[in-house]
Amino acid sequence: MRIGLDIMGGDYAPNSTVLGAIAAQAHLATNQHLVLIGDKDLITPLLQEQNFNPDHFEYIHTTEVIGMGEHPTKAIVQKPNSSISVGFQLLKEGNIDSFASAGNTGAMLVGALFSVKAIPGVIRPAISAIMPKLKGGFKILLDAGANADCKPENLLQFGILGSLYAKHVYHIDDPQVGLMNLGEEAEKGSLLTQATYPLLKESKLINFFGNIEGRDLFNDKADVVVCDGFTGNVMLKLAESFYVLTLKKGLKDEFFDRFNYEQYGGSPILGVNAPVMIGHGISSPEAIKNMILLSKEMVETKIIEKFKTAFNS
């Protein structure tokens, strides 16, 4: 297995990405290799500082970088030698089995759609995110922001993708899929959620819980939360701001600790033909480490094959 990591991505790259790679290395088997993509001249002194044997990693040297503020599509097209573009090229050619970056989110999304492309049958891939449940365990939320405008068929597919992901990667048995809505009643909602409800209810590929509300994000209702990317993005950022608030206020609690994005490492793009992971811009070495380990998990569980089977049957 070859796990690709963009060493130039994120606000604290390459320090945080290199340190994260070193930390992850300890958890990899001998047949699992980290492939670092980026400026090798920046990496080498960091490895030396850590007294780390550089032979543990493979390197794809490139100095071009897509900045955090660049326009995603333009950047992907105009910077074919950027670490993100090179990573996707390697992924497309099968030279790496997964690709992760804490860099420009939009470029990661565009790069994934342009290179490895959506799985046949998947109309729109989605970014998934993790939310801690109050009583323990996690919820998978999607779409977290890839698709601001969605159709009912998109939301149904998010339910299928999230359900398989929850089952195989998070080992949630028979995960329940909830539709984020204005109220619990079946007839409630926007035009989108009203039209989505019967699709989710009738699908044989998921275990539909029914509607859930904003107040249900952290309780035991449903394991997978389906919503359009606008709603998902707003909810995630709001939830994150609450977590930051508890930190600022010095409020310590086991539940709030589980909000710490560092533990989850990254948000995978579900529905493309390979494991692609987007890290938080502020990713610490711990976050990078966990993003690498989640990449490994996605390769090991053959989740992409499960997606392909579901959408081609």
Add this chain to the structure above:
Amino acid sequence: MRIGLDIMGGDYAPNSTVLGAIAAQAHLATNQHLVLIGDKDLITPLLQEQNFNPDHFEYIHTTEVIGMGEHPTKAIVQKPNSSISVGFQLLKEGNIDSFASAGNTGAMLVGALFSVKAIPGVIRPAISAIMPKLKGGFKILLDAGANADCKPENLLQFGILGSLYAKHVYHIDDPQVGLMNLGEEAEKGSLLTQATYPLLKESKLINFFGNIEGRDLFNDKADVVVCDGFTGNVMLKLAESFYVLTLKKGLKDEFFDRFNYEQYGGSPILGVNAPVMIGHGISSPEAIKNMILLSKEMVETKIIEKFKTAFNS
């Protein structure tokens, strides 16, 4: 001034509504009267228990009630003698100057639209809500759930309504209007927010701040938050669940205290021809008292006249 209160509305009615009315009475001037609408036979013993002189209130006796779970439109049509229907009839005829209820939210919305109706020029009235700012003060958020599907013109009007409300009722000088969106950049967003951005930017009736994100709900960015009712409803319920969580966890903090809905009393429907206030279903006497006092404030500040002027000029 005659302030109408549905004594039958809310999970703890009539106890909580009557106790709230008694508490509010102490804050009213001699020319400000509370008009209690509901079953007088239930009210009288409660007033006696409190040794409260019943002559302080006026009464409109009716025994019919719209339940919390009833279908709003059907209930309004089929129960013309319900406390909510009677309240709106009194409001429409000018027998009361404002109407408040912690009962069925949908029935309150439908009742307002059917009776006093939208202000000429206002396409869709909106429910507004209050969010505490971390550094003190408040934000007005609308729409909090009246309109699950919105057009750009609706969001522009929410901005105008919220701006006038923030200025005149919450005494926020030159309030800034923020558009809830996926990112800060002008070109970001859903089809709805992308089309709304230039309308808000060009409007001479508001002071446009620009886009804000889910993480900005409690910071100093903007005084008025504009969004569709689906997003607003999900955000409010999510924020409320966080507040409930801090209570459960026993986390005390001045900021979290300011989340307590009881302090704000109710959510006005902005854009109809009279002050209409919807209380939280679980309204306590304190919440009812503050809902009454906010009704009074809306009448005193002549906010409806300000709305009419803005939309008819």
